[in-house]
Amino acid sequence: MPVRKAVVTAAVGLHARPAAVFVRAVTATGLPVTISKDGRPGVDARSLLEVMTEDFECGCQVELAIAAEALPARYSLAEAERALEELQNVLESAAAA
Template identity: 65%
Template structure:
């Protein structure tokens, strides 16, 4: 499973605007991305409601992932990893906007 770790930097965590920006970017990839923090199950990163209610506060390390089954031969592992890196960069840059 392609994964990428990132840290949430937005002062309010993944709530309101930062969550909306992140979820929009996830949906633009067209990939079924999950977001997970230690000690909890992953949620659908393309769902604003799931992301906002999962409580990803500032400083929280998250893991973004796409299951191999979801790739199903439609996208190379390298492209999936590139998409996850880009989403991780977005999470880490939101503290500076």
């Protein structure tokens, strides 16, 4: 299962605009990404409502993951890893801030 850790850098956390930027980036990958923190079950990172209700505040570390069995056949594990790296960059850049 491809997994990547990231830190939320948006001052308001993943609420409103930063969450929308992140969810659009996830949706653009075409991959079933989950996002979680503190060992809690992950939520669908393609769902703005789920992301906004999880309380991903500024400075928290999150885990982005794609279950290997959920990986579409047209994607390799290396492509999934690259997609998670790009999503990590979105969370940790000014694009989501």
